[in-house]
Amino acid sequence: MIVHEYEKINLFIPTEFQCYFSERWGEVKATQYCGALKIANQTLTILPKIDKHNDVANLRYLTYMLSYVYDLKVDESIASTDTEKSPILELLISIFSRELIREVEKGMYREYITVQDNLRVMRGRFMAGMDARTNFVRDKIYCEYDEFSPDNPLNALFAYTVNVCRRITNSADNRRQLGTLHLMFDEVTPYYNPHTTYHWHRLNERFRHLYKIALLILQNLNIRFDKVGANEWAFMFDMNVLFEQFIGKIVRSIEPTAIIQTENNFGNLKLKPDILISNRLIIDTKYKKVNGKEELKRDDKYQMYVYGKNYKIDQTMLLYPKHLIDLSDSKSLNLGKQGESVILKIRSVELQSNVSSFREYIVEMKNKVGEIV
Numbered sequence: 001m002i003v004h005e006y007e008k009i010n011l012f013i014p015t016e017f018q019c020y021f022s023e024r025w026g027e028v029k030a031t032q033y034c035g036a037l038k039i040a041n042q043t044l045t046i047l048p049k050i051d052k053h054n055d056v057a058n059l060r061y062l063t064y065m066l067s068y069v070y071d072l073k074v075d076e077s078i079a080s081t082d083t084e085k086s087p088i089l090e091l092l093i094s095i096f097s098r099e100l101i102r103e104v105e106k107g108m109y110r111e112y113i114t115v116q117d118n119l120r121v122m123r124g125r126f127m128a129g130m131d132a133r134t135n136f137v138r139d140k141i142y143c144e145y146d147e148f149s150p151d152n153p154l155n156a157l158f159a160y161t162v163n164v165c166r167r168i169t170n171s172a173d174n175r176r177q178l179g180t181l182h183l184m185f186d187e188v189t190p191y192y193n194p195h196t197t198y199h200w201h202r203l204n205e206r207f208r209h210l211y212k213i214a215l216l217i218l219q220n221l222n223i224r225f226d227k228v229g230a231n232e233w234a235f236m237f238d239m240n241v242l243f244e245q246f247i248g249k250i251v252r253s254i255e256p257t258a259i260i261q262t263e264n265n266f267g268n269l270k271l272k273p274d275i276l277i278s279n280r281l282i283i284d285t286k287y288k289k290v291n292g293k294e295e296l297k298r299d300d301k302y303q304m305y306v307y308g309k310n311y312k313i314d315q316t317m318l319l320y321p322k323h324l325i326d327l328s329d330s331k332s333l334n335l336g337k338q339g340e341s342v343i344l345k346i347r348s349v350e351l352q353s354n355v356s357s358f359r360e361y362i363v364e365m366k367n368k369v370g371e372i373v
Contacts, residue, residue, distance in 0.1 A: 001042060004049040004058075005030050005239065006289055011044060016224045017234045032287055034062060035220070035236035036089050038168070045088075048239060050323045050351045061351055063091060064361050066237070069245045070212050073099060089217075089235040090174060093165045096213045097177035100158060104184050109155060109204050112146045119143055151188050154198055154207060159190035161214040164221070168233050192218060240287040243321060244274050247285050247349070250362075250369045251275050266310045273307050281373060282307045282316045289324045301344065305335040308342030315343050319372070322348040347372050 003009055009028045013021055020033040030046050037044045051057040066072060066088075072095060116127065118134055124145025131142035162181045169175055200208055217235075224232040248260040255277050263272040275283035284304060290296065296318070304316040320327060327348040334341040349372060353364050 002045045002047060002055055003030055004047055005032060005034055007049075009044075011039065011042070014039065014224055014232060016222060017232075020234060020236050032239045033236040034239050035234070037232075037234040037236070039232055043170070046236070048321075048323070048351075050321070052323075057352075059088065059091075061353075061361075062088060062237075064358050065242055065246045065351075066092075066216070067358060068362055069242065069249060070216050071209055072213060072216075073209065089221075090169060090171050092213060092217055093169055093174045093178070094171070096161070096210065096217065097165070097174060097181060099213075100162075100181055100210050101177060101184070103206055103210065104181070106206075108150045108184070109152070109207055110148050110150050111152045111154075111203070113149050113152055114144060115147050115149075116142070116144045149187075150185075153193075153196055154204060154211065155185060155188045156191045157196070157214055158207075158210065159185040159188040160192040161217060163190050164218065164223075167231055168221075168223070194219070240285075243287040244285040247283075247319060247369065248275055250365055251277065251283070251373060254366060254370050254373070264311075269306075269310065271307060271310055273311070276311065276313075277373060279311075279313060280315060282311060282313055283319055283373065284317070285319050287321060287324070290320070296346070301333070301335055304344050305342050308335070314341070315345070317345040317347055317373075320346075320348040322350040323352065324348075 001011075007030050009021065009030060011028070013028060017037060017039070020031065020037075022029050022031050034046045034048050036046070045059075047055055047058040048062060049058065050061045072092075116130070118140045119142075120140055122141050123143045125143060127142045127144050134140075134142050158181075162178055162185060166175065166178045166182065169178065198211065220235055220237060222234040222236070224234075244261075248258075251258050252260055257278045259276040261272060261274060262276070263270055265271075273282045274285050277283070282304070284300075284307070286300070300318060304318065308314055308316050325348055327346050330346045333344040333346070335344050336342055349365075349368055351365075353361050355361050355364055
């Protein structure tokens with residue numbers, strides 16, 4: 001079942017997933033969250049309505065944006081994907097499992113880890129305190145030693161992601177690839193700690209993009225376990241955040257001096273504009289539905305005025321996706337009294353394209369954003 005952002009949904013939504021939807025007078029609507037959900041035996045795919053007539057294209061645009069923001073390796077075969085049978089989660093699982101198999105076949109990542117164990121022979125450093133508390137019969141020695149092991153934090157993250165994906169995938173190809181990975185990581189204890197810090201160097205750098213995909217899956221996945229053991233899940237992206245990150249990275253590639261999401265203090269006031277370009281323009285991205293500049297919230301105008309005055313930049317911009325609101329011919333607003341005003345431009349960028357490859361899409365988006373900024 002496919003629906004689009006901000007459309008009505010005729011489906012019971014479990015409490016755990018209601019945060020992705022809005023409800024008014026008993027009517028449930030999708031919001032700015034896009035992705036996929038599995039509720040009971042039904043999979044619901046929520047797509048941005050960038051192309052009003054082609055959901056394969058809409059899935060492609062969403063995947064291209066995710067791929068650019070998270071540096072994913074794109075499989076161009078998504079151009080012919082059945083969006084109802086293969087939601088975005090299955091695509092990411094496919095990319096993750098295929099690439100991880102390829103890297104592990106080159107060699108499993110290992111690192112030295114400190115192990116404490118009760119052994120029959122001395123190895124490494126003798127731990128007298130633990131030995132006295134543990135070995136009442138002197139047939140073992142409590143030691144601490146370093147081991148060059150595959151059972152390390154990075155592999156533990158991969159093993160955990162593999163196990164999670166095996167529980168939720170409906171794709172035969174994905175199940176086969178994940179089964180292969182399960183055997184490859186049989187010596188690794190799976191666990192995931194969102195606060196773990198990973199140190200990158202020449203031995204594990206080739207796994208960095210897979211680390212990003214694993215986090216992308218785990219951080220956006222919400223699994224609900226019911227009493228009979230069936231799994232329901234939601235894999236959702238806040239398009240407001242994704243649009244902000246996508247445009248920010250595009251702008252940074254055009255204007256290398258652009259500052260993205262940097263917080264500054266002005267007295268007791270903390271400000272964090274989305275994009276600050278070379279002390280000449282402040283951009284705030286908005287992924288929401290409005291019918292024109294007349295519907296702009298007063299808070300948005302105040303926000304841009306405060307940005308302009310404190311950063312001493314008189315040019316500001318609110319940037320929207322064009323499929324939600326077409327502001328091509330919108331005039332600028334003057335915020336504040338004459339002589340001390342801040343100019344607010346209201347613009348929209350077209351995310352739809354006629355190109356059929358990821359590389360061409362990003363080049364076209366850079367051209368479109370470059371014309372605006």
